[in-house]
Amino acid sequence: xxxxxxxxxxxxxxxxxxxxxxxxxxxxxxxxxxxxxxxxxxxxxxxxxxxxxxxxxxxxxxxxxxxxxxxxxxxxxxxxxxxxxxxxxxxxxxxxxxxxxxxxxxxxxxxxxxxxxxxxxxxxxxxxxxxxxxxxxxxxxxxxxxxxxxxxxxxxxxxxxxxxxxxxxxxxxxxxxxxxxxxxxxxxxxxxxxxxxxxxxxxxxxxxxxxxxxxxxxxxxxxxxxxxxxxxxxxxxxxxxxxxxxxxxxxxxxxxxxxxxxxxxxxxxxxxxxxxxxxxxxxxxxxxxxxxxxxxxxxxxxxxxxxxxxxxxxxxxxxxxxxxxxxxx
Amino acid sequence: xxxxxxxxxxxxxxxxxxxxxxxxxxxxxxxxxxxxxxxxxxxxxxxxxxxxxxxxxxxxxxxxxxxxxxxxxxxxxxxxxxxxxxxxxxxxxxxxxxxxxxxxxxxxxxxxxxxxxxxxxxxxxxxxxxxxxxxxxxxxxxxxxxxxxxxxxxxxxxxxxxxxxxxxxxxxxxxxxxxxxxxxxxxxxxxxxxxxxxxxxxxxxxxxxxxxxxxxxxxxxxxxxxxxxxxxxxxxxxxxxxxxxxxxxxxxxxxxxxxxxxxxxxxxxxxxxxxxxxxxxxxxxxxxxxxxxxxxxxxxxxxxxxxxxxxxxxxxxxxxxxxxxxxxx
Numbered sequence: 309x310x311x312x313x314x315x316x317x318x319x320x321x322x323x324x325x326x327x328x329x330x331x332x333x334x335x336x337x338x339x340x341x342x343x344x345x346x347x348x349x350x351x352x353x354x355x356x357x358x359x360x361x362x363x364x365x366x367x368x369x370x371x372x373x374x375x376x377x378x379x380x381x382x383x384x385x386x387x388x389x390x391x392x393x394x395x396x397x398x399x400x401x402x403x404x405x406x407x408x409x410x411x412x413x414x415x416x417x418x419x420x421x422x423x424x425x426x427x428x429x430x431x432x433x434x435x436x437x438x439x440x441x442x443x444x445x446x447x448x449x450x451x452x453x454x455x456x457x458x459x460x461x462x463x464x465x466x467x468x469x470x471x472x473x474x475x476x477x478x479x480x481x482x483x484x485x486x487x488x489x490x491x492x493x494x495x496x497x498x499x500x501x502x503x504x505x506x507x508x509x510x511x512x513x514x515x516x517x518x519x520x521x522x523x524x525x526x527x528x529x530x531x532x533x534x535x536x537x538x539x540x541x542x543x544x545x546x547x548x549x550x551x552x553x554x555x556x557x558x559x560x561x562x563x564x565x566x567x568x569x570x571x572x573x574x575x576x577x578x579x580x581x582x583x584x585x586x587x588x589x590x591x592x593x594x595x596x597x598x599x600x601x602x603x604x605x606x607x608x609x610x611x612x613x614x615x616x617x618x619x620x621x622x623x624x625x626x627x628x629x630x631x632x633x634x635x636x637x
Numbered sequence: 638x639x640x641x642x643x644x645x646x647x648x649x650x651x652x653x654x655x656x657x658x659x660x661x662x663x664x665x666x667x668x669x670x671x672x673x674x675x676x677x678x679x680x681x682x683x684x685x686x687x688x689x690x691x692x693x694x695x696x697x698x699x700x701x702x703x704x705x706x707x708x709x710x711x712x713x714x715x716x717x718x719x720x721x722x723x724x725x726x727x728x729x730x731x732x733x734x735x736x737x738x739x740x741x742x743x744x745x746x747x748x749x750x751x752x753x754x755x756x757x758x759x760x761x762x763x764x765x766x767x768x769x770x771x772x773x774x775x776x777x778x779x780x781x782x783x784x785x786x787x788x789x790x791x792x793x794x795x796x797x798x799x800x801x802x803x804x805x806x807x808x809x810x811x812x813x814x815x816x817x818x819x820x821x822x823x824x825x826x827x828x829x830x831x832x833x834x835x836x837x838x839x840x841x842x843x844x845x846x847x848x849x850x851x852x853x854x855x856x857x858x859x860x861x862x863x864x865x866x867x868x869x870x871x872x873x874x875x876x877x878x879x880x881x882x883x884x885x886x887x888x889x890x891x892x893x894x895x896x897x898x899x900x901x902x903x904x905x906x907x908x909x910x911x912x913x914x915x916x917x918x919x920x921x922x923x924x925x926x927x928x929x930x931x932x933x934x935x936x937x938x939x940x941x942x943x944x945x946x947x948x949x950x951x952x953x954x955x956x957x958x959x960x961x962x963x964x965x966x
């Protein structure tokens with residue numbers, strides 16, 4: 309029997325689990341909502357539940373998996389097996405022994421990594437990044453995350469590299485959810501964009517964004533709500549998305565001027581939902597800022613869609629990938 | 638007899654040559670003005686002249702040198718041995734065979750590299766960067782150049798990495814000498830700052846900058862003129878330097894948020910002339926923008942001063958450095 313692995317993408321709103329085979333083809337998948345109350349132990353139980361469901365779909369027991377990888381937000385310590393400071397998850401500030409707890413629940417080994425980095429790993433090894441040796445992953449969602457590959461290897465810095473969302477595109481500019489000013493994410497992150505929309509509404513500008521939100525039973529302006537508002541020609545939505553793309557163009561081009569990578573891969577909830585026409589708009593918005601403008605990098609949409617995070621997490625449990633990463637380090 | 642090497646830093650205003658020993662100690666040095674007329678062949682003769690003078694001071698003939706390295710502006714092709722598009726040098730647009738021409742004049746082998754990158758090499762191997770495995774060199778002068786070391790190796794991208802001066806700090810901001818808008822260099826490059834000073838003077842703002850320039854027989858606002866104007870408390874100079882430091886703070890912090898390097902080394906004509914108090918000001922200006930703000934990178938002044946470029950160029954001719962770079966590549 310082929311060796312199967314599990315992957316779990318732990319997000320603030322959903323837990324996506326997959327079971328993949330040797331070729332990283334998805335044999336089973338499941339998506340559960342992330343608990344919004346309780347604490348890390350409850351979230352870990354929900355992760356085990358999602359993985360069990362994906363494993364059942366793949367006709368395997370979780371304890372028979374070669375291993376399971378988890379892509380997590382917050383501060384991930386791969387060596388200690390802990391996650392802390394995950395502010396989008398309930399009561400998850402102190403480092404929690406995720407590897408040990410989850411491993412006991414599912415009966416196999418667990419490896420953890422940063423959510424944005426594993427999504428970048430997936431695109432590099434299996435997705436749009438395959439033709440390239442260097443790339444920048446840009447995950448345009450609630451925030452704007454970044455992952456870096458240089459010369460075929462991930463670049464993590466001292467553990468906090470890739471914070472592309474907090475590159476400054478407007479000194480003294482808009483307030484960012486991180487508390488700083490003028491970050492790219494202050495214009496392009498979905499959370500920041502919702503704040504901007506609410507302030508403009510209070511100032512008397514019209515928009516259907518919040519009516520659409522309520523009509524679809526949401527409490528947040530999700531990527532789907534933004535897409536619908538754009539389809540309806542909602543002026544405020546168009547204006548805010550224009551501003552987001554302008555910020556992404558300047559910020560991503562700045563990163564390219566610094567790193568001169570071969571390719572930029574656009575993913576994330578908003579990036580995937582809005583799709584290729586908006587990846588093309590980001591490409592055009594970058595161009596006026598690109599220094600080596602006769603040979604800009606390729607700008608491509610993430611190929612693995614919203615399973616990318618979970619598939620990338622499963623790579624953490626792949627002894628082939630891991631040992632080659634260790635070999636080349 | 639110890640093996641000696643030569644290094645030449647080719648700049649728009651000066652040619653700095655050194656002869657160094659096995660320990661990279663400078664045994665001889667010479668500085669000649671860069672020809673402002675003629676063409677690449679004339680500039681190359683002036684380089685040979687400066688090297689001859691440095692060699693004489695070191696009591697060696699140029700043909701007895703193990704090799705000579707050149708740090709050059711423009712588009713440097715190390716394999717073809719050519720330099721093109723060097724817009725600060727007279728009539729030097731088409732690729733010119735610098736390696737072959739200079740080698741014939743001085744009777745030994747010649748290697749060429751990008752001026753900013755060799756200055757970064759020097760700081761990494763011999764200067765302020767020695768304690769670190771990853772660093773960002775920031776060369777604050779006529780423009781703002783950048784050099785990158787990651788995991789002990791230079792990162793050049795597809796040949797154009799390190800253009801930190803053209804990271805965008807103000808979307809739709811000031812015009813940059815590169816023709817784009819809002820680049821860090823549009824606020825912090827000496828050439829751009831001179832343009833800003835001239836425009837403010839025309840608008841009726843007072844400054845002694847241009848009187849100081851004439852009094853000291855200069856045709857440009859050199860780093861020395863800026864330093865003197867600051868010493869005199871010239872308000873426009875203070876304001877423009879404040880704006881430059883604000884832009885450097887945001888731009889360098891953005892690069893740090895992306896790369897999470899251990900250290901930033903500040904060099905360049907203005908950086909070195911203004912010295913440690915201004916490196917400290919850049920450090921403080923970065924802090925509000927640093928994402929991992931509990932452990933910002935070290936920010937240090939370049940240790941090799943204005944010989945750094947030439948000493949770094951001499952590293953290009955060091956078979957020990959070159960072979961180890963090839964080994965680890």
